[in-house]
Amino acid sequence: MSFARTLIALSFCACTTTGSPLSHISPQVEVRSNPGGVAGVDYFTLSMTTWVDLDVLGDAVTAGSITATVDGAELAIDQAATGYRGGRDSYVATFALAAPKSASPHPASSQISISDGETTWSVEIAALFVNDLAAAAPMTAGENTFVWPSAASPSAYSTIDWACIDVAGQSSACGGAESDQQAVGVSQQFITANVDGAPGTTVSITAERGADAVSSDDGPTFLVRIDDLLETTL
Numbered sequence: 001m002s003f004a005r006t007l008i009a010l011s012f013c014a015c016t017t018t019g020s021p022l023s024h025i026s027p028q029v030e031v032r033s034n035p036g037g038v039a040g041v042d043y044f045t046l047s048m049t050t051w052v053d054l055d056v057l058g059d060a061v062t063a064g065s066i067t068a069t070v071d072g073a074e075l076a077i078d079q080a081a082t083g084y085r086g087g088r089d090s091y092v093a094t095f096a097l098a099a100p101k102s103a104s105p106h107p108a109s110s111q112i113s114i115s116d117g118e119t120t121w122s123v124e125i126a127a128l129f130v131n132d133l134a135a136a137a138p139m140t141a142g143e144n145t146f147v148w149p150s151a152a153s154p155s156a157y158s159t160i161d162w163a164c165i166d167v168a169g170q171s172s173a174c175g176g177a178e179s180d181q182q183a184v185g186v187s188q189q190f191i192t193a194n195v196d197g198a199p200g201t202t203v204s205i206t207a208e209r210g211a212d213a214v215s216s217d218d219g220p221t222f223l224v225r226i227d228d229l230l231e232t233t234l
Contacts, residue, residue, distance in 0.1 A: 020118035021060035036228035121219030158211035
């Protein structure tokens with residue numbers, strides 16, 4: 001190959017991204033925690049999804065260049081939930097706890113960070129692992145109020161997005177910001193619902209709240225969703 005042809009070939013092969021991988025992408029970052037032990041939901045996951053510069057994120061993940069932590073504990077890549085999606089329409093990188101959750105009390109707020117060694121995005125989320133959904137008063141047949149104190153946090157703003165109530169032998173009833181609240185009412189940290197049944201009837205309340213926060217270093221907003229579960233009786 002002539003010298004001129006070699007230069008042309010090299011010009012077409014210059015496809016390696018230089019510098020900080022995170023500085024080249026603007027991913028959607030999602031955090032989900034499950035302190036209440038809702039069935040079918042992992043205890044904690046952190047995911048990044050990008051619809052542009054897919055290979056920048058994919059190559060960095062493959063090379064192990066991107067790390068993530070929660071409260072100082074390193075997260076591991078969930079290989080089954082990581083990769084190209086939709087015929088390479090997007091790339092998703094999902095992180096999970098590398099070790100089982102600790103039985104020790106969880107902090108009032110948690111620190112989450114994503115870093116490639118040069119750029120670091122971090123956020124602080126209040127009550128990320130706090131399980132505090134409870135009945136506001138002893139339950140009786142009729143209207144009852146439940147309170148999720150963590151959802152009252154003003155910074156980052158937090159609110160209950162939806163809630164469902166299951167009473168033994170009855171159909172589930174749900175309500176939320178974008179659904180019919182005739183059966184279950186939701187207002188920031190409060191849930192109201194009519195409960196019919198005899199004393200001793202099993203009642204379950206499942207709820208999800210949001211607490212989105214803007215990350216440091218001009219990073220993206222972390223879309224935070226927290227699940228909780230209250231199981232009690234009339």
